[in-house]
Amino acid sequence: MGQPKGLVSENAYTILNEVEEKRVSLIAALQKIQARYRYLPETAMRQVAARLRVPVSQVYHVATFYSAFSLKPKGRHIVNVCLGTACHVKGAGLILDRFKRELKVDEGDTTEDGQFTLQAVRCIGCCSIAPAVMIDTETHGYVRQDKVADIIKRYRESKEK
């Protein structure tokens, strides 16, 4: 998928060495790989299993249990629309719908150009400024539907950091 296999294993090498040396947990190992590749490539999961001496099935169990992991590559920017209770009563569902229409993707999917992954999240703890949206690590409060296009534009234009 996207990345050539050889490259994955080569780059994963340093992560895996660290994993083995420090005897970090399976979750922490996968977090490192997710952070590097923005998803868990199959080859990397197999290698983690081998290094930590656990069955591949266990790696797959963990990888699919936690929402922080993805088996598909994620976009450059992660758009997390908060659907916590406070955001819900302030119309977060409609904000999510608007992001879907503007980005032309469904919840959980990535835009064709690989720029954005749209996700719904259950509370980012910014209830006082509901409805809230977190893009990468930046939080936007009091989001209104008619401002959604502007918000997206700011990230689309921003050069890769």
Add this chain to the structure above:
Amino acid sequence: MIKSLADLEKAASEGARNIHPPYLKVMVGAATCGIASGANEVIAAAEESIKLIGNGAVVTRTGCIGMCYEEPLLDILKPGWPRLTYSHVKPEQVAGILEAVKDGKVIKEGLLGKIEEIEDITRNTRNTRYRFPLEKVPQEVAEAEHLFKLPFTDKQQHLAMRNCGIIDPESIEEYIARGGYFGLYEVLTEMEPDEVIDMVDKAGLRGRGGGGFGTGRKWRYCKQTEGYRYVICNADEGDPGAYMDRSLLESDPHSVIEGMLIGAYALESQQGYVYVRAEYPLAMQRLQKAIDDAYAHGLLGEVIFGTEFSFNLRIVKGGGAFVCGESTALMASIEGKPGEPRAKYVHTVEKGLWNQPTVLNNVETWANVPLIINKGADWFASIGTEGSKGTKIFSLVGNVERAGLVEVPMGITLKEIIYDIGGGIPGGKRFKAIQTGGPSGGCIPESLLDLEVDFDTLWEAGSMMGSGGMIVMDEETCMVDVAKFFIEFLKDESCGKCVSCREGLSQMHEILRRITEGEGQESDLDLLEELGKVMQDSSLCALGSSAPNPVLSTLRFFRDEYLAHIREKRCPAAVCTALIHYEINENCTGCTLCAKNCPVHAIAGKVKKLHVIDQDKCIKCGVCQDVCKFDAVTRNTRNTRNTHSSEKPS
């Protein structure tokens, strides 16, 4: 390195000089909520202007004082003056505010209040208050309101939040200056481990994470089992609508570390973990800095204060699963496994992490521990109600005028919280319910607003304390939709291990979906209650056994709303999309704004002529209503022409 009382006092005086320096200090509230409201831009503007002032003037960051609705907040600490707080500060205002201050003047616009004294709540020298030395105070300052006497703050008592918005969360010296780590010193040098447990027990501290289990009792149970004991801090904060744990970690991380150190000493534990959810990057970063500083000062690691006590602390980053807030699931997750709860025939205090005796407490619980040591068990037990001692932080959010974190003594009424502190419902709308206890909690109606809030009273009202989220709902909130919202949340988050929880939630969700789409039957309500009963009886963990609560509590107090959806195919609050439509009324001036903003071009009309919505094209997103400046767009449900006026009691 801090090895003795003298070292601690030296750090304290250094910290005190940073909190109240002999030069001008500008402080900006920069927790996640402040930053999202523009705190970083305000800081940048302040740093720019402060250069012109010179004389050692500085700009620093502080955490969240709880007044999220007033953010961004900017504080001025000028020697000889009380502390001044400005609210809703815009970057372009900063230069003006600071120039005036430099000239000994004060701009009144945006000035929220002043602080003339603060309680040194954890100071080892007990009962002291820090008074700002005052001289040559301008008239405007003399006349300013007291920040802690505003309607929002007057009934609050900041114990767990004692340092929030007062100190720089990244400065260990400032924490120490406020009495921090003096409690740890006292415990390590003067108390036996079991005396500490007795003290926490006597104080009556109950767990702030949900269950309200007695903290001292929990520690004692754990102590009875031999093994390599662990202490864990639960910072998974999964309840939607609650963010006090995030705020504590971002505003005062050392209070949690000190609490854990004291607990570890009492339990003779050498290793601790803080399990933080991945959605809280700033909390994790500030906590990591605090842990690093504590190591660098010798307050974590080996031979702390020159005693035999050693303790190591590590952060574990969560993987994004609500169920991992549950004790057994959390421990499985720290071990690197999927976070699936197990049956608790054997409790985690006996066999927890890596099968060793383990104490798990919530962030707020840990933050309260140093206070009890410093001020005494009797002092702590004198606050609150018979069965629930101390204070609780609530996140007061939703349809409420002043949204923020409020820390109040247990026993305060819901009415005081919503109306006196929160300022009531915005826009002249009517109160409908307050939701407490997260997804396992319930919705409390107007008739119970005199309830004196503590662990037990909320339980009796069919809800629970949970971690302290309070979401105020007005008349435009549909209670069936709210029930569906929670069930959908829990359906997504159920780990799937128990059939009753996994399948029960799916079925409940399907039934609620039908009702909200006008396809429900009256027998569905009995079915919901029956399903709820089975789930309560046959799920392993509290996620499943409390999952029906949102449905059962709304059925108990708002049954008529369910019936309106079923019998009349009507959503009284005009929320459920399938049962509503938008219309444009005669207020329309033909400004065309709605037509321009409609994402599906469903609105037709000429300039200065009444506009019309094509109901076949309309996707009911409501943008037209949001952008209309003339109140010309109404959201209607069947049998009512205009819910906004007809549903509102006059």
